[in-house]
Amino acid sequence: MALTVGFLGAARAPQAAATGAGSAYVPVTPARLLDTRTAGPGGSDLPLGEGATLSLQVAGRDGLPSDPSQLTSVVLNVTIVNPTASSFLTLYPDGSTRPITTNLNFTAGQTTANMAIVPVSTANGTVAVYNKNGTTDLLVDVAGYYTPAAAGASTYDTVASTRILDTRNGTGETNGTPAPVGVGATLPVTVEGVAGVPTTGVTAVVLNLTSAGSTLGSFLTAYPDGTTRPSTSSLDFAAGETAANLVIVPLPANTTQIDIYNRNGTTDVVADLFGYYTSGTGATFVPVSPTRMLDTRTAGTGGIDAPLSANTPLKLQITGVDGVPADSSSVTVTAVVLHLTVVNPTDASFLTAYPDGTGRPITSNLNFSSGQLISNLVIASVGPDGAVDVVNKFGTTDLVVDISGYYSS
Structure with missing residues (x-):
């Protein structure tokens, strides 16, 4: 049975929807x-x-x-x-x-x-x-x-959340053989034509990168295959830490792969795909005033004052609250931007966010260890009822959810 967060607390009264055209x-x-x-x-x-x-x-x-x-x-x-x-x-x-x-x-x-x-x-x-x-x-x-300028800009399309890379079992690797990414090594990953991403018109992909079993503190950099690796980082982690971060990786024309570079030691890498940007038709982004829609440490925000237990989905109503419009004949909300924070988890675990009314995918959005305070950004697809489910795999954890925008078509 799923817990539901909607119009429950005083802090969750309906607000005026964001105005203006999407970007x-x-x-x-x-x-x-x-x-x-x-x-x-x-x-x-x-x-x-x-x-x-x-x-x-x-x-x-x-x-x-x-x-x-x-x-x-x-x-x-x-x-x-x-x-x-x-x-x-x-x-x-x-x-x-x-x-x-x-x-x-x-x-x-x-x-x-x-x-x-x-x-x-x-x-x-x-x-x-x-x-x-x-x-x-x-x-x-x-x-x-x-x-707001449409010329040369891209819209967003969601896909069913899919694990396209897992070096622990060989998923997504060229030869299908499980192998961590070595020191100074670069791993190519095919993203076009995979898991609902088309083979043309793609300008960027949205991925959640996770490192696991790292032997040293390091960082990953994700960038388009065939281009010079930038001096930036996409995911930073300590030795032995399981860490995750959302990334948007550009994909120039005639590029079908991204590269993932590891700086130090060896680490397994997991990449989950959530959507892509396209030069074709899709959804545009509308920011809303950042709002705390849930804090399970207090019943005043979201109406739930108990930690998430294991394998019990929490339903977050997205449309019609906190500046997000209800679906209508002129607006369809396809995805939402959420910031998830775990507080005082009792076990090493992970959170998965997915459209309400659909099966839970094998992907993850936020990985954490017992007692850790950590957060991650999520671009989550919205279910047909305008809601998103969040589920915790192991133990219990308090959860804080902030909303900052949505995608609509």
Whole structure:
């Protein structure tokens, strides 16, 4: 039996739907916008302090339009290094009120990354980055942006969540033989013509990358096959950690594969496919005011005050609440952008998000160990009833869910 989160708590009263036309996506060559460990990208060589907010210029940099009106949102990969305390980051349009939501949750000493889709200030083309506790170095890489200008931009199509790579059993590997990715090695993975992705018109793919059984702390970089590997990272992890991160990997014309590079040691790699961007017809992205739709630590947000138990799906109503419109003759919501955070899990486990009313796939969205505080961004397909299910595999865990946008056609 599934638990249901919908119009349950006072905080979940229906809100006005987001207004304005949706925006299409433009992938860019991944580039580093900020590295506080050096005085290079971003111009800051100091860690982000406790309670501090950093203003990051994005408009006009590394393939992004200089006119802020052409930047609805920017897609960033945000990595923290050497944090001195357990904390979280919140990213939001510079000059606006900081929301109560989070984009990256972490513990002291951890190196971890999350993708974030962040609205950009229309006044000056900047985003704000806030750190709650302690100090931390910060890396910010750009992957693309959403724009109201349709020319040359791409729309989004969902696919049934599919595991297209698992080096533990040989899935997706050229010879089908199980083998981890070695130090300095690059693994090609076919994405066009796989799991519902067409063979033409694809401009980027949406994947959840997971590392498992790593022998050293390292990072993965995912990029188009046949191109120069960028100096950015897609997933950072410690030795022995099972870690995951959402990535949007560009796919230039006449490219059917992506490459996944591993920096140090050896690690198994899992890649789950959730959708793709296309030059053809698809859904456009509409940001909403970031809202906390569920916090199982308190009954005031989402109406559930008990941790998720094992293998009991939690139903999240998406359409008709928190700025997302109800489906109508003119609007069909196909996917939603959620930030999932686990708190105080009792066992090593993983979460899977999938359309309500469909079978649970074998994919995962967030992997964690016992007692870990960790988060990940999810672009989840919405079921025919406008809902998404989230299920925890082992033990129990509290869950926090923030919503920041949706895709509609």
